[in-house]
Amino acid sequence: MTNLDHLIQDFASSKYPQLVRWSEFLTEICRRKTTESEHAQLWNKWIKILEDFPDPQFGSLDASGETICIAAKGDQFPVETIDEIRDKLLELCPWRIGPWNFFGVDLQTEWDSSKKWNRFSDSVYFDDARVLDVGCNNGYFGWKAIDAGAQSVVGCDPFLLYNFQHEIFRRYSAEKHRHHILPTTDMEIPSDLAAFDVAMSLGVLIHRRSPIDHLMRLQESLRKRGQLVLETMAIDSEKADVLVPEDRYMKMRGIWFVPTIGMLRRWLDRVGFVDVKVVDVSVTDSSEQRRTDFMPFESLADFLDPEVPEKTVEGYAAPVRVAFVAVKGR
Numbered sequence: 001m002t003n004l005d006h007l008i009q010d011f012a013s014s015k016y017p018q019l020v021r022w023s024e025f026l027t028e029i030c031r032r033k034t035t036e037s038e039h040a041q042l043w044n045k046w047i048k049i050l051e052d053f054p055d056p057q058f059g060s061l062d063a064s065g066e067t068i069c070i071a072a073k074g075d076q077f078p079v080e081t082i083d084e085i086r087d088k089l090l091e092l093c094p095w096r097i098g099p100w101n102f103f104g105v106d107l108q109t110e111w112d113s114s115k116k117w118n119r120f121s122d123s124v125y126f127d128d129a130r131v132l133d134v135g136c137n138n139g140y141f142g143w144k145a146i147d148a149g150a151q152s153v154v155g156c157d158p159f160l161l162y163n164f165q166h167e168i169f170r171r172y173s174a175e176k177h178r179h180h181i182l183p184t185t186d187m188e189i190p191s192d193l194a195a196f197d198v199a200m201s202l203g204v205l206i207h208r209r210s211p212i213d214h215l216m217r218l219q220e221s222l223r224k225r226g227q228l229v230l231e232t233m234a235i236d237s238e239k240a241d242v243l244v245p246e247d248r249y250m251k252m253r254g255i256w257f258v259p260t261i262g263m264l265r266r267w268l269d270r271v272g273f274v275d276v277k278v279v280d281v282s283v284t285d286s287s288e289q290r291r292t293d294f295m296p297f298e299s300l301a302d303f304l305d306p307e308v309p310e311k312t313v314e315g316y317a318a319p320v321r322v323a324f325v326a327v328k329g330r
């Protein structure tokens, strides 16, 4: 089970009363998720894999480049061969966000997430910030935020495999006490935290059945004048409108709303954000999202019409990705 002692101490001694309260039940939430959820047995199996990886004293994590590298320290190289490490990492597929290099293994993830990071990071004040990363997957963006000067990052992602992937890398970081991931959903973050300087929701909103509640919870997590980064698929139009697919969208189940950029702006205004700015609009291509050895399932090329790539396989308008930065105004 993830060691949350530092996070709990940090919250418990915080000036924000809601963080102090959250600290009182964090251990129990994580214990329950890693012992009672449907993936709990897998967690115990994965924990054993940690023993096959190099001891944390032999490695260090460097997030300054586009690939986050976990490399051997000095010339004390661990006993395992690269092929054995690679095989163990393959047991923990799918690897969605990265890229990573783990003791010489080039871990190519489905997403080259450095492209997303480069689109918004210069517009955010990470210096000494307390950051919340909702739907953080394996924590790639959290390490980038710490490298950019964040004081601490708390991520949340309900899928235990991604929590575990984070745990593998976290052990090698000199900053490990500053970056934790909780196995919770957006709605399990207490309302009215009013404590974070930056909240990031990257690639999550489109998957939420209730996008307004998602935005409200992000708004509530921020202190006054805190910054939101909202990055999502959207329809490229300034008209406030929303596409509700009949069934699947890009083969994904559970997509209820694909908003236009104009509708996202309106939602952000309505939930109380000010200084709402679009900092990037991009079309995803196969250099950013693709099938790899570490994510062997369908990816972008399978989701778009091969003849008309401006359409999804279902015949809907293909999305763009939009990144907003906004400020909590009240």
Ligand SMILES: C[S@@+](CC[C@H](N)C(=O)[O-])C[C@H]1O[C@@H](n2cnc3c(N)ncnc32)[C@H](O)[C@@H]1O
Pocket (backbone or CB within 6 Å): 097, 111, 113, 116, 134, 135, 136, 137, 138, 156, 157, 158, 159, 162, 184, 185, 186, 187, 201, 202, 203, 204, 207
């Ligand atoms: C498309 S991925 C985006 C990952 C990463 N943030 C990025 O931008 O590349 C969506 C992530 O949200 C997580 N997720 C799904 N439902 C969630 C929820 N209710 N609350 C928080 N995270 C959720 C998934 O496990 C997944 O890691």
